[in-house]
Amino acid sequence: MQLYLAPLQGLTDWIFRESYSQHIGQFDKTFTPFVRVQGGEFYRPSQCKDLLPEHNTFQKPVPQFLGNDAESFKRFEELCVEHGYPEANINMGCPYPMVTGKRMGAGLLAQPTEVATLLEGVFADTKLKISVKCRLGMESTEEFKELIPVFNSFPLEEIIIHPRVGKQQYKGEADVEAFARYAKQLKHPVCYNGDILTVADVERIRELAPQVDRIMIGRGILRNPFLLAELRQQELTIKDKVNMLRGFHTAIIEHCKQKYSGDLHFLKRLEEMWEYHAEAFENGHKIYKLVKKSKTLDQYEAVIFKAINELG
Ligand SMILES: Cc1cc2nc3c(=O)[nH]c(=O)nc-3n(C[C@H](O)[C@H](O)[C@H](O)COP(=O)(O)O)c2cc1C
Numbered sequence: 001m002q003l004y005l006a007p008l009q010g011l012t013d014w015i016f017r018e019s020y021s022q023h024i025g026q027f028d029k030t031f032t033p034f035v036r037v038q039g040g041e042f043y044r045p046s047q048c049k050d051l052l053p054e055h056n057t058f059q060k061p062v063p064q065f066l067g068n069d070a071e072s073f074k075r076f077e078e079l080c081v082e083h084g085y086p087e088a089n090i091n092m093g094c095p096y097p098m099v100t101g102k103r104m105g106a107g108l109l110a111q112p113t114e115v116a117t118l119l120e121g122v123f124a125d126t127k128l129k130i131s132v133k134c135r136l137g138m139e140s141t142e143e144f145k146e147l148i149p150v151f152n153s154f155p156l157e158e159i160i161i162h163p164r165v166g167k168q169q170y171k172g173e174a175d176v177e178a179f180a181r182y183a184k185q186l187k188h189p190v191c192y193n194g195d196i197l198t199v200a201d202v203e204r205i206r207e208l209a210p211q212v213d214r215i216m217i218g219r220g221i222l223r224n225p226f227l228l229a230e231l232r233q234q235e236l237t238i239k240d241k242v243n244m245l246r247g248f249h250t251a252i253i254e255h256c257k258q259k260y261s262g263d264l265h266f267l268k269r270l271e272e273m274w275e276y277h278a279e280a281f282e283n284g285h286k287i288y289k290l291v292k293k294s295k296t297l298d299q300y301e302a303v304i305f306k307a308i309n310e311l312g
Helices: 014-023 045-051 070-082 112-125 141-152 176-183 199-208 219-223 227-231 238-259 263-280 284-293 297-311
Strands: 002-005 029-038 062-066 087-092 129-134 159-161 190-193 214-217
Touching (some): 029 070, 062 070, 070 112, 112 129, 112 141, 141 176, 159 176, 176 190, 176 199, 199 227, 214 219, 219 227, 238 263, 238 297, 263 284
Parallel strands (some): 029 062, 129 159, 159 190
């Protein structure tokens, strides 16, 4: 079973990936959050920094492209090649109206001919391996029926599917039965993504779709950083876990010091992570409240290292 770390904008950036790989574990693959490219230009040039080799010393991620035209992909490919990446992933899953309204992300899925045009343009000229990360549609999982022949006509490396539709954003249920039905009809390797929180969740996907041997995990790893070890049947003692968490958080803080000037930005970013990560602790609700209340790095460190020490 291959285990992948999901791209989560603002959460699984290089700061998280480096700290996690160094102190907790290595996924089989990791992905950068999307780099949006429009009309051949980087929409937020700062997003490109996530690909810098000096930010990815433990493991090279697969860079992710968000856009809908071949010219923009070409610009993105130049960036990937400049930094020595052999593979890129195309985002066809982002559900935010500001993205889907521009027919990007999940907004592309309701338009199979536009998906085909984008992939034709990409494959006409690319030297990279190309994978896609998508949902089952924008409005309805029925849309995926028309996408299957499109995806099957290109030499994709793999297809990662999060079986919600765009309009659900992150609400409601992921349709795992529809995922299993469609996965069988795709000729490429398929990776499952969505709401994996426990070993039992992976077993359920394996039962429904036995040929699927790749699982991507996002929020579940923030909630339980040891899920990777649990899925690999690696035994960890409480002492191991405390040491890993100490190292991980120390590294996150050190990297944040490099990236952010001033405690406030810094603390805002960490607060977003703790919205999920607090669940790794028994009294997580209380810890999250204290993290949110922290006004300085010193206060933040006092709260989180006390919480980690109390685990042991
Ligand atoms: C805050 C947030 C940011 C995300 N950013 C991205 C992104 O940049 N690219 C992408 O393909 N998916 C992104 N996603 C979707 C996740 O990669 C993943 O598909 C989704 O969270 C379901 O998996 P999970 O339940 O394991 O988290 C994001 C999701 C969240 C909640």
